[in-house]
Amino acid sequence: MRVRVWDLPTRLAHWAAVCLFLACWWTERHDHMEWHLLAGYGLLATILFRIGWGFAGGETSRFSNFVRPPATVIAYVRKLARGARDPAGPLGHNPLGGWSIFAMLGLLLAQAGLGLFAVDVDGFASGPLSQWVSFDAGRTAAHWHGTAFHVLVGLVALHLAAILYYGVARREILLPAMIHGYKRRPASTAPVRFAPWWRAAAVATVAIVAVLALKMI
Amino acid sequence: MRSSIQRVMVLAAALSLAVAASAGVIDARQTVKARKEHLKALGKSMKSLRDEAGSWHPNWASIENDAAAVAKGAAALPTWFPAGSGRGDGVKTKALAAIWLKPADFQNASRAFATQADNLVDAAKTQNVALVRRQAKAVGRTCGGCHRRFRAHFD
Ligand code: HEM
Numbered sequence: 001m002r003v004r005v006w007d008l009p010t011r012l013a014h015w016a017a018v019c020l021f022l023a024c025w026w027t028e029r030h031d032h033m034e035w036h037l038l039a040g041y042g043l044l045a046t047i048l049f050r051i052g053w054g055f056a057g058g059e060t061s062r063f064s065n066f067v068r069p070p071a072t073v074i075a076y077v078r079k080l081a082r083g084a085r086d087p088a089g090p091l092g093h094n095p096l097g098g099w100s101i102f103a104m105l106g107l108l109l110a111q112a113g114l115g116l117f118a119v120d121v122d123g124f125a126s127g128p129l130s131q132w133v134s135f136d137a138g139r140t141a142a143h144w145h146g147t148a149f150h151v152l153v154g155l156v157a158l159h160l161a162a163i164l165y166y167g168v169a170r171r172e173i174l175l176p177a178m179i180h181g182y183k184r185r186p187a188s189t190a191p192v193r194f195a196p197w198w199r200a201a202a203v204a205t206v207a208i209v210a211v212l213a214l215k216m217i
Numbered sequence: 218m219r220s221s222i223q224r225v226m227v228l229a230a231a232l233s234l235a236v237a238a239s240a241g242v243i244d245a246r247q248t249v250k251a252r253k254e255h256l257k258a259l260g261k262s263m264k265s266l267r268d269e270a271g272s273w274h275p276n277w278a279s280i281e282n283d284a285a286a287v288a289k290g291a292a293a294l295p296t297w298f299p300a301g302s303g304r305g306d307g308v309k310t311k312a313l314a315a316i317w318l319k320p321a322d323f324q325n326a327s328r329a330f331a332t333q334a335d336n337l338v339d340a341a342k343t344q345n346v347a348l349v350r351r352q353a354k355a356v357g358r359t360c361g362g363c364h365r366r367f368r369a370h371f372d
Contacts (some may be wrong), residue, residue, distance in 0.1 A: 031365050119264060121256075121368075122360040131268040135261040 002182045003189050005091050007058040009200040013050045014178055017108070020046060021156075025149070033125030041211050044112040048207035050105060056203055058194035060092030067102050068095040085170055091183065091192060097162065104155050111148040116214065118142035128214050245301055245308045252297040252312075255290060262286040263357065266337075270349045277344050284334075284341040287356065291334035295327050304369065311369040326363040333359050 023039040054063040076095040093101055116127040119138025130138045166172045177183045266283035269275050303312045316323045333356045340352040 029370075031361060033361070119260070121260060121364060122263070122357045125357070125361075126264070126267075130264070131271060135257070135264045138264070139260075 001185060001187045001189070003091065003185045003191060004181055004194070005060055005177050005183045005192060006181045007061065007194050007200075008181070009049075009053055009057060009204075010061045011178060011181060013046055013053065016046045017043065017050070021108075021152075033120060033122075037125065037127075040112060040115050041215055043108065044115075044214075045207045045211040047105060047108045047112060048210060049204050051109070052203035052207060053200065054105075056195060056199050059192045063102070066093035066095075066098030068098060073099065083170075085172075091185065091189070100155065100159055100162065104152070104159065107148060107152050107155065111145060111152060114141050114145040114148060118145045128217055245306050248297075248299060248302040249308045249310045249312075252302070252310075255293070255297055259287060259290045259360075262290070263353070263360070266341075267350075267353050270346055270353060275344075275346060275349075277341070280349060281338075281341045284337045288331070288334040288338050291327070291331040294330065295324065298323070311371075313367050313369055316367050323363075323367060326359070326367065330356070330359040330363065 020039050020043040024036060024043055027033070027036040027039055053061050059065055073095045080096070116129040117133055117138060118141045119126045119130045119133075119135060120142065121139075126138060127141070130141070133141070163174050166174055262283040266280055266287070269280050269283070298312060298316055300317050302308065302310065303314050303316060304310055305314060333352070337349070337352045337356050340348045343349075
């Protein structure tokens with residue numbers, strides 16, 4: 001039976017994050033700093049939305065659902081190591097993947113946060129909060145902003161490798177569900193509880209207003 | 218018998234060459250260090266000017282000061298890049314070889330910067346915030362324009 005796993009806001013936020021992450025990278029590498037800042041604001045809004053959705057969203061999108069205690073993670077890894085396949089396994093994130101999502105979101109937030117303070121060498125394409133820090137502090141922020149990016153690329157690679165591993169070694173194809181939202185599960189599977197659309201609109205509004213306020217100071 | 222005197226002379230010549238070369242490297246190192254200090258000062262002035270122009274009560278004396286410092290730096294910039302102080306000269310620098318391979322292009326980039334910096338000095342005198350911001354952006358573009366062509370992304 002097809003069961004709905006990921007709600008639309010979660011999927012939109014995911015693919016927006018992918019596109020904006022690539023945009024941030026490309027615009028920086030080609031020195032289009034004005035566009036880099038715009039893409040960065042967009043990514044920050046997306047991350048803020050996703051974090052808010054982690055508290056207000058549907059069951060599978062909530063942190064309380066996928067950030068699990070270490071004992072649960074270890075038990076899950078043991079099961080993975082035995083190679084046991086479970087067709088009725090976790091509908092949303094598994095206990096290990098949940099932490100990788102948490103790490104990616106946290107690091108993306110840190111990355112955007114550092115960007116707000118970063119000062120460009122040209123001293124003119126700089127984050128909106130850089131006006132309250134010294135030139136040297138702003139350059140240091142820019143330096144860590146770059147370091148955080150490289151760690152993120154590593155995490156994304158791990159993320160993709162894990163999806164590949166599940167597909168090849170365990171025959172669990174995860175990608176389509178992040179696109180259309182559904183997975184195949186036994187008919188006995190309990191349906192996932194989702195949040196109403198107006199809640200997504202409310203969280204998105206807060207995220208967008210917060211970022212616009214940052215952009216305007 | 219190839220005399221040992223000859224051998225000693227060759228050795229001495231080689232040694233003095235090595236000393237001269239390493240002296241060159243030490244020189245280049247000092248040049249690069251001083252250059253980076255100058256450039257950092259430029260960055261500080263630009264940041265300070267931009268922050269001040271963006272604040273609610275711009276301090277015009279400070280803005281004029283920064284603009285003057287940037288213009289002074291712009292006039293001096295070409296002297297910060299003597300030949301032999303680029304990448305591949307044994308120093309840690311982002312200065313690309315193109316600076317010395319295409320001197321006319323580098324001159325043009327410096328001149329564009331100096332022109333816009335002089336305009337910034339004039340703009341600061343008007344105490345017109347919008348004008349100063351626009352001109353600071355124009356200066357910033359000349360910084361970026363030169364960095365794109367003559368400054369490496371990584372050391
Ligand atoms: C470009 C190729 C990518 C593909 C094919 C892909 C695919 C996926 C899939 C299938 C999931 C669901 C995992 C599961 O079922 O447990 C997922 C989740 C996630 N991915 Fe990606 N991903 C990609 C790139 C990225 C990038 C670049 C980032 C971050 C910069 C990222 C961040 C995330 C996050 C934060 C989640 C959790 C989604 C949520 O619960 O909101 N992904 N991704």
